[in-house]
Amino acid sequence: MSTIPVAKLPVPDLPGLLAFVRVAELGSFVRAADALGLSKAAVSKQVSALERRLGTQLLHRTTRRLSLTEAGQAYLRHAQAAFAEARAAEDAVAGTHGLAQGRLRVSAPMSFGVLHIAPWLGAFLARHPQVDVDLQLDDREHDLVQGSFDLAIRLGRLQSSSLVARTLAHSRVLLCAAPGYLDRVGRPARPDELGVHDCLHFSLAAVGRTWQFTRGDEVVRIALGARLEANSSLVLKAAAIAGAGIVRVPEFAVARELHEGLLEPVMPDWVMPGLDVHAVIPERRYVPAKVRVFSEFLQACWQPQPDWLSPRT
Known part of the structure; x- marks a missing residue:
């Protein structure tokens, strides 16, 4: 039986892809390096190698700021979509056995996170030893997909209808x-x-x-x-x-x-x-077990009444 030759497809530069996405989303090689656990020089080298491979410039670099080229904007959209699909695939597999595992990236308001999330994290980590938590505190609301957040805690009226929300407390x-x-x-x-x-x-x-x-x-x-x-x-x-x-x-x-x-x-x-205190996630087909158990854990911590209710005398 004769065999049909299969053309070799170029293997995507995944490290460069990830480095570029983090630099573009965070607007800084330094912040991207911190997020990836690499040196600034290593991230810069990966992005430069990706640009050479693609034969086009993705970023405008000056001493004061970074900005995306037109090609970079188009590439970023496709890269983020690819990461979203990869995460959905992981969520689908994890959902089949319901095991809470992996890195959980959470966004929350500064004061609320300091006062009413941080004190509970030790208990959560002890209960779910295969979950690592990356908690980012900021009173400005970030795009969950662009920021690669699994879940956000938000207060008050929700502005985006593209989010799936669960009310945890008031x-x-x-x-x-x-x-x-x-x-x-x-x-x-x-x-x-x-x-x-x-x-x-x-x-x-x-x-x-x-x-x-x-x-x-x-x-x-x-x-x-x-x-x-x-x-x-x-x-x-x-x-x-x-x-x-x-x-x-x-x-x-x-x-x-x-x-x-x-x-x-x-x-x-x-x-x-x-x-109202909400846990919000991007619309997705599968909700990872790590996201589900974290929102359920916080809701249980604040029921039947939140821990911030003033003590009654």
């Missing part, structure tokens, strides 16, 4: 201030009295500088200036404790300080819109 949003500040400036009883106070503002808040209050059937919206603005609720909490003013903050960030008397609720009979 947190009230409160106004609070240091007792010394309120003794000095006064304790407002109504939202329209906040104008004479120093207000502390979270600059990444989806609601902007308009604070909404409800009491019974009465709804009041107040647009306020801010003596202090920051992109971290931990910074604003520290400033409020020091007497800088009144802060609008999720209860999960100040429960301990309220219980210890370092902060005092302001206008507690007026309710502000709260925040």
Whole structure:
């Protein structure tokens, strides 16, 4: 029997492909090297070798910034799609035996991650010894696919309909201030009295500088200036404790300080819109066991009531 010769297909440069994707997504050879556990020189060498192999330039390099060429933009789209398909294949195999294993890359808001995810990680790792966790904390929302995240913890209203969400818990949003500040400036009883106070503002808040209050059937919206603005609720909490003013903050960030008397609720009979805590994943055919067990674990940690609820006396 004669055999039909099979043409040899070029083997993809997978290390170069991965290095290029990380550099393009993170915008830096240094950050890509840290993510890959390699030296900057090794990553640069891999990307250069990939460009030579393809016969085209993928990145514009200057001393100050990196940007994608037109060819690089097209190549990145195909590379990310290839990685997504590879991950789906792994998820399909892992799902057949339900074993939680592999590296779990998680994105979460900074203050929430520090206060209410990090303390539980030891127990999770002990329960699932074949799972490694890479937790990235940032109050800005990242694209899960481009950032190669398996799961993200997000607070409040979800902006993207392309995500699969699971609600894990709920947190009230409160106004609070240091007792010394309120003794000095006064304790407002109504939202329209906040104008004479120093207000502390979270600059990444989806609601902007308009604070909404409800009491019974009465709804009041107040647009306020801010003596202090920051992109971290931990910074604003520290400033409020020091007497800088009144802060609008999720209860999960100040429960301990309220219980210890370092902060005092302001206008507690007026309710502000709260925040749901969601675990979100990209739409995919198979949900890996490592993702499922992590979201279930966190939900169990915060049931029947979240650990940030202020202790009742």
